[in-house]
Amino acid sequence: MLRYRSSSDSRPGAERLAGSVRGRPSALLWLSTAVLLAFILTPIIAIFWRGFGDVQIFDRLGDPVVRESLRLSLVTTGITLGVTIIFGTPTAYLLGRHEFRGKAAVSTLIDLPMVLPPAVAGIALLMAFGRRGVLGPALSDYLGIELPFTLAAVVIAQTFVAMPLYVRSARSGFEAIDDEYMQIAATMGLSRPAVFRAVTLPLALPALVSGAVLTWARALGEFGATIMFAGNFAGRTQTMPLAIFESLEGGDPGASLALSAILIIVSFTVLIAFQWLTRSSTARSG
Amino acid sequence: MLELDLGLRLPSIAIDVRLDVDDEILVLFGPSGAGKTLTIKMIAGLERPSRGRAVINGTVVFDADERIDRPPQQRNTGYVPQRSGVFPHLTAAENIALPLARGRQRLTRGTAHEQALALLERFGLGQRAGAYPAQMSGGELQRVALARVMALQPDVLLVDEPFAALDGPVRAGLRREFREFQRELGVPAIFITHDIEEAAVVGDRIAIMVAGQIRQVGRTREILDAPVDREVAMLAQSGNLFDGTVAERGGETVIETPVGPLRVPQCRLAPGSAATAVIRPEGIRVMREDRSVERFANATLLDAVIQDIADHGSLTSVTSTVGAGRITVTLSPTAASNLGLERGKRIRLAIPPAWVHVIPGEPGEGLARGRYDGGR
Numbered sequence: 001m002l003r004y005r006s007s008s009d010s011r012p013g014a015e016r017l018a019g020s021v022r023g024r025p026s027a028l029l030w031l032s033t034a035v036l037l038a039f040i041l042t043p044i045i046a047i048f049w050r051g052f053g054d055v056q057i058f059d060r061l062g063d064p065v066v067r068e069s070l071r072l073s074l075v076t077t078g079i080t081l082g083v084t085i086i087f088g089t090p091t092a093y094l095l096g097r098h099e100f101r102g103k104a105a106v107s108t109l110i111d112l113p114m115v116l117p118p119a120v121a122g123i124a125l126l127m128a129f130g131r132r133g134v135l136g137p138a139l140s141d142y143l144g145i146e147l148p149f150t151l152a153a154v155v156i157a158q159t160f161v162a163m164p165l166y167v168r169s170a171r172s173g174f175e176a177i178d179d180e181y182m183q184i185a186a187t188m189g190l191s192r193p194a195v196f197r198a199v200t201l202p203l204a205l206p207a208l209v210s211g212a213v214l215t216w217a218r219a220l221g222e223f224g225a226t227i228m229f230a231g232n233f234a235g236r237t238q239t240m241p242l243a244i245f246e247s248l249e250g251g252d253p254g255a256s257l258a259l260s261a262i263l264i265i266v267s268f269t270v271l272i273a274f275q276w277l278t279r280s281s282t283a284r285s286g
Numbered sequence: 287m288l289e290l291d292l293g294l295r296l297p298s299i300a301i302d303v304r305l306d307v308d309d310e311i312l313v314l315f316g317p318s319g320a321g322k323t324l325t326i327k328m329i330a331g332l333e334r335p336s337r338g339r340a341v342i343n344g345t346v347v348f349d350a351d352e353r354i355d356r357p358p359q360q361r362n363t364g365y366v367p368q369r370s371g372v373f374p375h376l377t378a379a380e381n382i383a384l385p386l387a388r389g390r391q392r393l394t395r396g397t398a399h400e401q402a403l404a405l406l407e408r409f410g411l412g413q414r415a416g417a418y419p420a421q422m423s424g425g426e427l428q429r430v431a432l433a434r435v436m437a438l439q440p441d442v443l444l445v446d447e448p449f450a451a452l453d454g455p456v457r458a459g460l461r462r463e464f465r466e467f468q469r470e471l472g473v474p475a476i477f478i479t480h481d482i483e484e485a486a487v488v489g490d491r492i493a494i495m496v497a498g499q500i501r502q503v504g505r506t507r508e509i510l511d512a513p514v515d516r517e518v519a520m521l522a523q524s525g526n527l528f529d530g531t532v533a534e535r536g537g538e539t540v541i542e543t544p545v546g547p548l549r550v551p552q553c554r555l556a557p558g559s560a561a562t563a564v565i566r567p568e569g570i571r572v573m574r575e576d577r578s579v580e581r582f583a584n585a586t587l588l589d590a591v592i593q594d595i596a597d598h599g600s601l602t603s604v605t606s607t608v609g610a611g612r613i614t615v616t617l618s619p620t621a622a623s624n625l626g627l628e629r630g631k632r633i634r635l636a637i638p639p640a641w642v643h644v645i646p647g648e649p650g651e652g653l654a655r656g657r658y659d660g661g662r
Binding site: 180181184189190191199202 | 434
């Protein structure tokens with residue numbers, strides 16, 4: 001977890017564990033680990049194998065399908081991330097730093113989209129904001145807003161599915177901060193906004209950033225809710241995962257391999273960034 | 287000057303504190319759970335009292351009747367919590383510069399940083415200005431916390447067991463530094479500890495707090511020599527405690543105890559009533575068993591057998607059995623070696639009545655009964 005530890009906090013548990021686990025791991029442990037690794041690595045290697053073998057993915061990177069979906073993915077996930085941070089941070093702060101009636105219910109509801117099958121999320125959004133949905137007609141009649149099959153719909157689908165990851169991580173970041181730091185800052189004369197900016201926010205920042213990384217990665221891979229709610233229109237709602245699906249269906253594995261290769265590299269980078277963030281925050285706090 | 291009359295009712299504890307603190311160090315001493323931390327949090331504005339009034343340096347910061355309750359930001363207290371409270375995400379210098387720039391003083395960033403460096407230099411941390419808390423030792427962290435408080439020029443210092451987690455030599459040094467630091471600031475200080483040795487070394491006065499109530503306030507000597515009740519005597523490790531009964535013997539008042547009848551100073555207790563005698567270990571004279579005793583004509587004389595001898599450096603403490611009880615005595619190492627004290631040897635103890643402090647009443651509720659467990 002991302003947590004600042006006070007410097008006096010030693011971890012006797014970790015030492016005891018390291019001390020008691022001795023001897024070499026048995027061959028059986030190595031074997032099952034090797035099987036698992038092979039299972040994970042084979043498909044990933046296969047993409048690059050095929051990609052560099054008969055389809056030449058570098059040549060396909062310039063394809064309109066690839067470029068358009070890449071652009072759309074970057075734009076929509078960027079907006080999703082922004083919306084998530086703007087609405088998710090205050091919510092995470094409320095949940096992490098305050099007690100109130102119904103807190104457990106609020107927290108469960110916010111987690112709900114995480115366990116909901118994306119297809120169900122897409123249908124649900126359609127039923128709410130779609131043309132024949134509960135709010136859809138009102139939106140189009142009074143505000144002139146047509147959501148389904150637009151870029152906005154892509155953002156809504158991504159946000160719906162990916163926001164809980166950010167709220168969870170940010171909340172635990174806020175929760176982990178010792179009250180003492182805020183109290184001290186208050187006695188030193190820092191106003192409440194100043195305490196938030198100078199103490200609370202920086203202490204929670206590693207958790208906020210790793211939550212943002214997870215949310216962005218989830219949004220980038222979002223498929224089910226998007227195709228249900230926003231549809232699959234090239235240049236308008238066709239993000240990378242949708243483009244992969246379509247080009248493969250349409251008998252053009254080249255574009256889907258190129259997009260997949262990009263997504264694999266991005267995912268790997270995200271994972272390493274996440275680990276680095278987690279590690280650097282605990283290293284500095286001891 | 288700090289004037290307090292505060293009450294707090296919580297499900298777990300009821301606190302009532304009346305204290306006036308001058309420009310001195312008042313040690314708030316008591317067992318854990320006595321309400322010491324809650325008390326200073328009420329002063330700092332971090333905990334809302336249920337009743338009473340608090341005046342810091344002539345300014346009313348809390349008054350339940352007048353509905354005055356200043357937020358912590360407007361109280362100008364120097365609060366140092368138990369674990370130093372040095373921000374882990376800032377360097378030593380940034381920790382001090384932050385309140386200077388963003389707190390009451392609103393200095394520019396450059397000035398704040400310069401002042402921070404100067405203060406760190408003063409506290410012997412000039413080399414550590416760029417270090418993060420995780421890279422600093424416990425003693426260094428406490429120095430940063432003190433330097434940060436000093437930068438703010440508070441009207442009162444509130445420190446909560448600041449040295450509890452530190453090693454012996456570092457603690458001793460920091461206690462001395464804290465006394466100098468308080469004198470330099472010239473403001474009242476409340477210093478929490480549950481270590482009576484620390485209380486005696488750091489405090490000008492000690493307030494003993496038990497279960498939310500202040501039991502006794504006084505100079506260190508007064509508390510050690512004349513504890514108001516048995517519980518205070520035990521907490522302050524005042525010395526040998528003997529529970530007994532007041533009796534008349536040949537026209538004199540004595541207390542019958544497991545170590546024998548003890549002569550006491552003039553005593554208004556009725557014979558037959560219960561009382562506890564408290565005798566400081568340094569008040570008892572040790573002699574060879576054959577020694578003539580004219581010098582201690584009115585003292586109680588007891589024959590004892592040495593059980594254990596412990597050398598504390600500048601003091602030697604000797605535990606001996608007398609009758610059904612035990613007595614601990616401290617004397618200088620020179621005296622101990624002149625007397626040739628060793629385990630199993632018979633000695634004679636003289637207890638002048640002036641060193642016997644009498645606490646009337648039945649021993650016992652509250653703390654478990656126990657015997658004085660040796661010197662300091």
